[in-house]
Amino acid sequence: MRIVRVRAFGPPEVLRVEESETPRPGAGQVRVAVEVAGVGFGETIVRSGRYPLPLPYEPGIEVGGRVVELGAGADPTLMGRRVVATTLGNAGGYAESALAEAGFAFAVPDELSLDQAITVFQTGAVSLGMLSAMRVRAGETVLVTAAAGRIGTVLVQLARAAGARVIGAVGSADKAAIVRELGASFVADYGSPGWSEQVRKATEGRGVDVALDAIGGTVGAQTLEAAADGHGRIGLYGYASGTWTPLDTPTVVRRGLTVSGPLSATFAKPLDEQRADAEEALRAAAKGVVRTLVHATLPLADAARAHAVLESRESVGAVLLKP
Known part of the structure; x- marks a missing residue:
């Protein structure tokens, strides 16, 4: 072969x-x-x-x-x-x-092609696991960077299905249009100066309750700036930029932020729970809750x-x- x-x-x-x-x-x-x-x-x-x-x-x-x-x-x-x-x-x-x-x-559910199923089963399981690890609740605001990526597109849809308001961060206008179609209420261009301040304005100055970042580097640092003081929860799960998000401990402590690694927490779940998340992701796609x-x-x-x-x-x- x-x-x-x-x-x-x-x-x-x-x-x-x-x-x-x-x-x-x-x-x-x-x-x-x-x-x-x-x-x-x-x-x-x-x-x-x-x-x-x-x-x-x-x-x-x-x-x-x-x-x-x-x-x-x-x-x-x-x-x-x-x-x-x-x-x-x-x-x-x-x-x-x-x-x-x-x-x-x-x-694979009869309603899905193999192409659709492979796009969502593992990505959806990971997304569900991370949203659970970050304790996302209905009514909260969730920021997703790389929102047009494979995981980002699914995170946007599943967070919205959980009742959260979703803000996406992308690198181009074309990607922004797609992320809006997927349910984001606001989309920022992280190639623009001051995009994290735009996110804060979109939340009436409060900042986001939860931020999930897959980019790291400067974008990751700016993601922290967009988080709400006192209760903002930041999940770092990738470094597509080539470097992890730099963390300044005194700033994290002073602002009352919580920083975690939700991807590792997801993979540490019992295998039966990981399997259940994959099955739930396939069901969500079959029902049209998630567009692949x-x-x-x-x-x-x-x-x-x-x-x-x-x-x-x-x-x-x-x-x-x-x-």
Whole structure:
């Protein structure tokens, strides 16, 4: 079978399609004939060497397709079903076949295509987990940076569904229009000077109750400026800028802010709760509560281009690969 492998860290071109033996599932595992694979921004960070894994490695965390082989003890009702799944060891998804734990292979609702399901099942689970970790309540105001990204678009919709008022922060006017369509009541351009002050004005000077930042660096620091004094809760879950948000402890203490890492808290949840979040995300998409967005669908041989699209910051929603 064909699989994408990385033998050296570097630019997108280090992603190479190679031939490999078809994997066989072990106990409690399934083999999925991959029809679509998700491409995440975090995978570009690993590939670049900024968060290195032992070499060589095979990228790909999310796959969608049909179960074609069961390992001993795997749920027999999964055989032949359309599923989306997280790959065994969070690796090997950019391929024609991939392994997954049977417990993390999710049947796709009839109302959804595989492209829609793969866009939302893991991203939605992560978003639900982070909103829970941040204790988002109805009536609160939530700021989401990188709001046009794959996680950002889902966070905007799920926070709004939870009864929160949502403010998005994006890097272009085109992205702002889409985020408004998804339910944000106000959208700021974080490329403009003083955007955090615009957010404060949009909240009548109070600042936001909750802020979720995936960018870090200067944008992350400005996100803290937009938080409400006395009770603002800031969740840092990424550093797309290349650096984490700088924190000045005296300022955090003086302003009465709470800073946390909701993504790690989400992944620390019991596995049955993580599975329940993924199932809830699929149901939300099937009901139309969450609209799935796909920016580009590319063949497996264009994995390098998929990474380049994500790194260009031009994408809105998901980037997918198809073997």
